[in-house]
Amino acid sequence: MTVFAPYYTNAMVGxxxxxSPLPQLSDDAGTPFAVVVIPVDPALAVGVNGGKP
Amino acid sequence: MPSxxxxxxxxxxxxxxxGLHAQVPTYPFRDYSMARDAELALxxxxxxxxxxxxxxxxxxxxxxxxxxxxxxxxxICFDPIAPRTVLPYYELRSTLGMAGKTPVQIADAVASAYAxxxxxxxxxxxFAYMWSAEQHLGQASVIGARI
Numbered sequence: 001m002t003v004f005a006p007y008y009t010n011a012m013v014g015x016x017x018x019x020s021p022l023p024q025l026s027d028d029a030g031t032p033f034a035v036v037v038i039p040v041d042p043a044l045a046v047g048v049n050g051g052k053p
Numbered sequence: 054m055p056s057x058x059x060x061x062x063x064x065x066x067x068x069x070x071x072g073l074h075a076q077v078p079t080y081p082f083r084d085y086s087m088a089r090d091a092e093l094a095l096x097x098x099x100x101x102x103x104x105x106x107x108x109x110x111x112x113x114x115x116x117x118x119x120x121x122x123x124x125x126x127x128x129i130c131f132d133p134i135a136p137r138t139v140l141p142y143y144e145l146r147s148t149l150g151m152a153g154k155t156p157v158q159i160a161d162a163v164a165s166a167y168a169x170x171x172x173x174x175x176x177x178x179x180f181a182y183m184w185s186a187e188q189h190l191g192q193a194s195v196i197g198a199r200i
Contacts, residue, residue, distance in 0.1 A: 001182050002129070004139050006175035018113070027109035027116070032167060032175040033142060035109075040184070 003036040099136045103127040105191070106150030107143050110160045117156040119191050128185040135179035141172055 009029045013036055016022035020039075027035035107127060108119035119125060131140060145166055149159045166172045 001180065004135060004175065004179045004181070006178075027113075028111045031111055033110055033163075042184075 001038040001040060003038065005034050005036045006032045008034045008036055098130045098132060099140065100128065100130040103129055103143060104147065104150075106147040106159075108146075108156070110146070110163050116191075117160075120150055120156050120159065122191045124189055125191050126187065126189045127183060128188055129181050129183045132180040134177070135181055138173050138175055138177070138179055139181075145172060 007030060008025060010016070010018075010025035013023045013025060016024045018024055018026070021041075023036055023038045025034060026037040027033065103125075104127070105119050105122045105125040108122075109116050111117075142163065145163060146159055149162050154162065163172070167174075
């Protein structure tokens with residue numbers, strides 16, 4: 001999941017390391033264009049017919 | 054990669070949001086594709102396959118050079134707010150990238166556009182998801198920056 005969170009910094013989402021499985025600031029921290037990435041386990045995906053992909 | 058294939062990637066990103074009512078506008082940009090008017094269900098979203106020009110404007114510094122990595126394909130679907138507040142930013146970055154601007158020139162132009170109001174103010178949060186097995190995010194995908 002991608003969250004466009006203006007002016008957010010990595011510390012505001014837990015200070016997690018870049019590339020970790022936890023939420024992190026990926027782009028342009030502290031600017032209007034800051035992007036928070038929340039990694040999601042692909043195993044949780046639901047397929048088109050309701051099953052696993 | 055043919056533009057038709059990029060459009061297909063955008064459509065696949067859209068389908069990943071099964072249960073959403075999705076709108077994928079067409080684009081005037083050469084080699085920058087979107088699918089069109091795929092309506093699936095209840096919530097309107099917008100999907101496209103972003104290219105390397107969607108790289109960060111400022112940081113991480115090493116990812117700014119992604120701007121000219123022709124291998125990058127980033128299918129993404131925006132929530133109903135992001136097309137109004139975020140998509141113009143990516144449109145501007147793409148226009149500048151296709152004009153051959155450097156990452157520094159792109160950053161300067163983005164800052165100027167935001168300061169003058171040519172880009173909409175980012176006053177709230179919006180969302181997107183990137184969940185395509187066909188995506189390629191360059192070095193960022195190698196280190197798992199975006200899954």
